[in-house]
Amino acid sequence: MKVLSICYMLPPAMYPQAIQIGRLLYHSKLEHHVITADLEHEPRKLGVYNDFANRVARINHYKEAKQLPSLLHKVLYYFAPFYGACPDNFKPWAKNVFSDYSAKLDSKAETQSDCIVSFGVPMSDHLLAMKLKAKYGTPWIAHFSDPWSDNPFKKHHILSKFINKKLEEIVISAADEVIFTSEETKKLVMSKYPDLQKGVVLGHSYDAALYPEAQAQAQAHREDGKTVIKHIGSLYGYRSPKPLFKALHSLHLEEPELLKNVCFEFVGYVAPRMKNNTDLKALPEGLVHFKGGVDYMQSLSEMSSSDALMIIDAPATESVFLPSKLIDYVGSKRPILAITPNGTSQKLVKRMGFATANPEDNSAIKDMLKSYLKQRQEYCQPLLDGTFDAVYREFSTEAILTKFDAIVERLGKK
Incomplete structure (x- = not known):
């Protein structure tokens, strides 16, 4: 089964998200074709899963979207209500990836996947996956490491918060399945959508x-x-x-x-x-x-x-x-x-x-x-x-991977 996995941060980037999602894909028994960012500015010394590229079927690296100068970025981040807030700074990257990857699918340079899995944060990963599903009809799983509009540590302007609530609703409604890392996160998010019969819990794992x-x-x-x-x-x-x-x-x-x-x-x-x-x-x-x-x-x-x-x-x-x-x-x-x-x-x-x-x-x-x-x-x-x-x-790798692969296979075989 061919799985298109979208995750902005993966090994060798040294972020908790890169390690945890990298671990899932590294040990998965499925054929993962990966879309991720080419984080050229990041140090390449994770020291773990150094053969990540050899363990997945293919990695499609896409360069980061150009950022504003550091000082201006900080000023806008703190004082401009909508800057990088709907949903995050990675929306231009997701837009560029969709344009390029969909062109490859249309020209048959890439073959269709049986399932798409997107991992947020950043939540722009989900927006990219949603556009691919809308165009090609591929079954799609949205994985949330953190809540989106309900995240208490993300302080939004009242209007940007409203926009993020709408984006979250659109994503969760469009996804065929939604994964959360805790029962409490699932309850917090899905209580807003009582008519949607979806949402499974899959925790992190240790290796x-x-x-x-x-x-x-x-x-x-x-x-x-x-x-x-x-x-x-x-x-x-x-x-x-x-x-x-x-x-x-x-x-x-x-x-x-x-x-x-x-x-x-x-x-x-x-x-x-x-x-x-x-x-x-x-x-x-x-x-x-x-x-x-x-x-x-x-x-x-x-x-x-x-x-x-x-x-x-x-x-x-x-x-x-x-x-x-x-x-x-x-x-x-x-x-x-x-x-x-x-x-x-x-x-x-x-x-x-x-x-x-x-x-x-x-x-x-x-x-x-x-x-x-x-x-x-x-x-x-x-x-x-x-x-x-x-x-x-x-929470062993074996236990979590068995559940993860089963979820993906269930959706991909529909």
């Missing part, structure tokens, strides 16, 4: 083959006996470590002995303003360490060498996002401490048998830290008694 060989073994005791709890990934915007710093400050004042020989390590970019924090400055030297960014393979090694891993999400009434980092954490088989609101991540971490605390509840965060530091053996018990295993199996 067990990429972790260090020793990751399945019990964590070796460090020579200095130090306990290292790590957060892997960038922190900026609404996602901030300040709730952790506040809880650590309270714990340091109440039970300082608990924090002796403990280190909270941040591996990845942390916005400078988040480090300029009074609670952080009041903590003893060495309790918090900022390590800086690493590449993807190094990040998996960092996870596997930790005593525990920390999730930090932005405050929300309910979070519908399934962070790909959380699924990478699952693959490392380490205990997890999650500062996250009610929603997708919170439910998943609890299913694993670990604790969660709301970002706005200092007392709950402090109690979660105490639970781990005072009763480490009991806290890690879900890794030994089978509680964790069901989640580990559910």
